[in-house]
Amino acid sequence: MPLVSCRACGHQVDTSAMACPSCGATDPGKKISRQQRNLIIFLIQLVFWACVLGMGGRYVWTHWIPPLKQFVAKSQAAAPSSGAPDIPDRIGMPAAQ
Numbered sequence: 001m002p003l004v005s006c007r008a009c010g011h012q013v014d015t016s017a018m019a020c021p022s023c024g025a026t027d028p029g030k031k032i033s034r035q036q037r038n039l040i041i042f043l044i045q046l047v048f049w050a051c052v053l054g055m056g057g058r059y060v061w062t063h064w065i066p067p068l069k070q071f072v073a074k075s076q077a078a079a080p081s082s083g084a085p086d087i088p089d090r091i092g093m094p095a096a097q
């Protein structure tokens with residue numbers, strides 16, 4: 001059972017100790033505490049998911065949006081164009097009998 005000095009208080013503790021018997025620091029034999037390790041893991045996951053969502057958003061923007069825009073433009077071109085000029089003509093036309 002090798003002994004190391006606690007990173008917080010310098011007390012000699014076992015490397016496998018869960019907490020320092022002198023100051024109560026968690027994982028006293030480790031270079032970083034459990035909270036610091038969790039924070040590092042959290043930050044790595046944050047960066048990873050930011051990259052995944054960023055790439056996914058870019059993929060959708062470059063691959064899905066242009067065909068969608070073309071579809072919208074086609075459907076607008078196929079539809080009866082610009083209703084505003086037609087309205088006076090319809091009003092001016094005699095009623096169909």
Ligand SMILES: [Zn+2]
Pocket residue numbers: 006007008009010011020021022023024025028
């Ligand atoms: Zn300690």
